[in-house]
Amino acid sequence: MKAAAFEYLRAASCDEAVAALAGEDTAVLAGGQSLVPLLNMRLARPRLVVDINRLADLSYLRRDNGNVVIGALTRHRAAETSAMVATDLPLLAAALRYVGHVSTRNRGTVGGSLAHADPSAELPTVAVALDASIRVQGSHGVRDIAAPDFFVGPHETALAPGELLVSVSFPVVPGAVSVQELPFRGCDLVVVAAVAVEDGICAQARIAVGGAGPTPIRASAVEEALIGRPVTDAVIAAAVAEFTCDPPDSLHAPASYRREMASVLTRRAIGTAVHT
Ligand SMILES: Cc1cc2nc3c(=O)[nH]c(=O)nc-3n(C[C@H](O)[C@H](O)[C@H](O)COP(=O)(O)OP(=O)(O)OC[C@H]3O[C@@H](n4cnc5c(N)ncnc54)[C@H](O)[C@@H]3O)c2cc1C
Numbered sequence: 001m002k003a004a005a006f007e008y009l010r011a012a013s014c015d016e017a018v019a020a021l022a023g024e025d026t027a028v029l030a031g032g033q034s035l036v037p038l039l040n041m042r043l044a045r046p047r048l049v050v051d052i053n054r055l056a057d058l059s060y061l062r063r064d065n066g067n068v069v070i071g072a073l074t075r076h077r078a079a080e081t082s083a084m085v086a087t088d089l090p091l092l093a094a095a096l097r098y099v100g101h102v103s104t105r106n107r108g109t110v111g112g113s114l115a116h117a118d119p120s121a122e123l124p125t126v127a128v129a130l131d132a133s134i135r136v137q138g139s140h141g142v143r144d145i146a147a148p149d150f151f152v153g154p155h156e157t158a159l160a161p162g163e164l165l166v167s168v169s170f171p172v173v174p175g176a177v178s179v180q181e182l183p184f185r186g187c188d189l190v191v192v193a194a195v196a197v198e199d200g201i202c203a204q205a206r207i208a209v210g211g212a213g214p215t216p217i218r219a220s221a222v223e224e225a226l227i228g229r230p231v232t233d234a235v236i237a238a239a240v241a242e243f244t245c246d247p248p249d250s251l252h253a254p255a256s257y258r259r260e261m262a263s264v265l266t267r268r269a270i271g272t273a274v275h276t
Helices: 014-021 035-040 076-080 083-088 090-096 102-107 110-116 122-129 220-226 233-240 255-274
Strands: 007-010 026-029 048-051 061-064 067-071 133-138 141-146 151-153 164-171 176-182 189-198 201-210
Touching: 014 026, 014 048, 014 133, 014 164, 026 035, 061 083, 067 083, 067 110, 076 090, 076 102, 076 110, 083 090, 090 122, 090 176, 090 189, 110 122, 110 164, 122 151, 122 164, 122 189, 122 201, 176 255, 189 255, 201 220, 201 255, 220 233, 220 255, 233 255
Parallel strands: 007 048, 026 048
Antiparallel strands: 061 067, 067 164, 133 141, 133 164, 176 189, 189 201
């Protein structure tokens, strides 16, 4: 199928993009890896598509005060292959390798993946695990939204009409990392974990599960049950038993199966991280 007709604007500045987005029925075009299929299948029929690909000042990776800040238009592949991300944000580097194929990641952008808000997508799950802060710009100026508040539902975010996602700031979190996925159609699950162990004791844990609910879920109870304890298999199993989720039923994977698999992957993610 071909997209329905739409108007097209190639924005020359963030201000121009924001002004254009303030109108009715608009969509941002970044890497186009999700938007273009949606347009072609006519699942999205915007009046105006605002292309931000020329906004070079939205494409950057930099350190800032204990955080790694990534511009919205930074391609997945640039983040995945960045030495700074490998050192300071290994969880993001590991998760990016699971996003589509290299050709998808060459075009797809960090901001696009967050704004698309697929509940089983890797980047939103990492953002929730690490308590990232997402900066958006609108006609009012900029505001920062904590990742758990940014993701509101499947493909639904706290972006107000007319706002552009401009950057995301990830705190640098110590620890070995693991990403575990169950990627078959209809039961996409992803678990990301960063676990720091000192003298056999868990000093810090960041764990989130994507695809087990309408938005990625921070496994806070599991983290609390790990921190300060020796990371034995028994402790990990007891901690994972604290995880609760309420996934939807589907033709391909009933809720009970997803719930069970979310626990299996969480146990595997923690175990892999602590034995790295
Ligand atoms: C073959 C294939 C495999 C894939 N596999 C995966 C996978 O395994 N995991 C995964 O997570 N994704 C996967 N995807 C989806 C895709 O990689 C991402 O959703 C996509 O890259 C999002 O980034 P983008 O820059 O392409 O966004 P676009 O497609 O341009 O936009 C996506 C949505 O976000 C909005 N948007 C984009 N940028 C902004 C912004 N700065 N501010 C506000 N709104 C914005 C757009 O309006 C649109 O609604 C796959 C895609 C393909 C084609």
